[in-house]
Amino acid sequence: MLQEEEAYISELDETPEEQQPEQHEHKKEWRLRINYRAITQNMPFILFLSVLALIYIANSHLAEKKIRRINKLGREIKELKWEYLNVKSELMFRSKMSEVGKAVDPLGLKPLSSPPQKIELEKKE
Numbered sequence: 217m218l219q220e221e222e223a224y225i226s227e228l229d230e231t232p233e234e235q236q237p238e239q240h241e242h243k244k245e246w247r248l249r250i251n252y253r254a255i256t257q258n259m260p261f262i263l264f265l266s267v268l269a270l271i272y273i274a275n276s277h278l279a280e281k282k283i284r285r286i287n288k289l290g291r292e293i294k295e296l297k298w299e300y301l302n303v304k305s306e307l308m309f310r311s312k313m314s315e316v317g318k319a320v321d322p323l324g325l326k327p328l329s330s331p332p333q334k335i336e337l338e339k340k341e
Contacts, residue, residue: 313327
């Protein structure tokens with residue numbers, strides 16, 4: 217199509233000066249009509265492509281947003297895991313017998329020196 221237009225334009229350049237402006241105007245008018253007609257005929261397809269482009273852009277934005285949220289939640293999980301391990305180790309340390317003894321010593325409580333005795337009650341028949 218472009219080759220035919222170029223050949224036609226080169227023919228216009230070779231024609232006498234009197235015919236050239238009239239044919240050149242006809243060529244411009246013809247070119248505008250075809251472009252306008254092509255655009256109007258393909259308008260539904262152009263709109264469809266535009267909608268697809270908008271959906272594609274929106275989808276990529278949503279994906280990026282979800283990736284950022286996943287990364288944020290992953291960091292938060294790591295922080296909470298470290299906090300859990302820290303609290304757990306602190307609890308294990310404070311629940312040792314020696315640490316409990318040190319904590320209750322100011323209250324006057326002392327660890328048992330003899331093992332506890334079990335008291336049994338006799339059942340009345």
